[in-house]
Amino acid sequence: MAITREAVEQALAQIGMPDGGDLISRDMVRALNVEDGAVRFVIEAPSPAVARQMEPLRAAAERMVGQMSGVSQVSVALTAHGPADKPPAPSLKIGGHPTPQAGPTKPAGVARILAVGSGKGGVGKSTVSSNLAVALARQGRRVGLLDADIYGPSQPRMMGTSKRPASPDGKTIIPLQAHGVTMMSIGLMMDPDKAVVWRGPMLMGALQQMLGQVQWGELDVLIVDLPPGTGDVQLTLCQKTVLEGAIVVSTPQDVALLDARKAIDMFNTLKTPILGLIENMSSFHCPNCGHESHIFGHGGVAAEAEKMGVPLLAELPIDLDTRLAGDSGTPVAAGDGPVADAYAALAKKLIGDGLA
Secondary structure (H helix, E strand, O other), rough: OOOOOOHHHHHOOEEEOOOOOOEEEOOOOOEEEEEEEEEEEEEEEHHHHHOOHHHHHHHHHHHHOOOOOOOOOEEEEEEEOOOOOOOOOOOOOOOOOOOOOOEEEOOOOOEEEEEEEEEOOOOOHHHHHHHHHHHHHHHOOOEEEEEEOOOOOHHHHHOOOOOOOOOOOOEEEOOEEEOOOOEEEHHHOOOOOOOOOOOOOHHHHHHHHHHHHHHOOEEEEEEOOOOOOOOOOHHHHHHEEEEEEEEEEEEOOHHHHHHHOOOOOOHOOOOEEEEEEEOOOOOOOOOOOEEEEEEOOOHHHHHHHHOOOOOOOEOOOOOOHHHHHHHOOOOOOOOOOOOHHHHHHHHHHHHOOOOO
């Protein structure tokens, strides 16, 4: 005898709910389909929390219908009405103050921390940080990227992610993944249109939380994208964190180098090793005729590196693709081309020197 929809409903009406009623009287059966002996339907719970407790009931319904005469196949799915439970928001309190600590530390599982800094804004420090992180990840390194520019976080845009990080317990924070890089930024925690109006202690507390409360996992290197200048964030990072060293980014012109020298002096004062200098926007290659121009001058950073006795790690060009890639959320180092090759060479150099 062929199985009917009515017969299935009568059978399901025998399965009672722990808090009263049954699947049919509680109107929890959806999309019931009976065709050629195959029975399919969905049990819809009132909430995700209830659904997680209803697997035994789903299995019982599947067994009962499967034993009915005329049923050759049965499929029962379990779903929930309404949105999933939201994880607790990360506990990054606005206005929080730093927690006292005995001495310099670093997150568990992180082998090295590299700070990328500059004396002034607009020299491409964040662009270098994101592309270096991606280039290192493409070389097989386990890489983290911390956007420590609290007032002007740009890494969410450059890395193409804006999802709010989750927190399983309201204390630890789960970082995001983008282009093979584990990343965290204050910009992921705040309204992107709202200014961060904090005093120095609040900045220091936020930085310590992003270093200490984020579950970075096992990393070969954590790159910290510092804000411009020589202020509270730099001071906190250098004094409270075990750093492998700092990379200073500058454009070639003298006015940029004036501020880069201040950043270098700050790192020296704080006894943070200078691992090398990067000359960004070093040259421009015309895409039409191939002519090479030095818009911001050329060689100033190389001369400074030689004067200091530290390596010139790279001379990175300026081009339209780099800007478009940063705005679109896919760093240029994630693709192919001359600029991607330049970042790949920089990554290989750092790996070869045992710095990443």
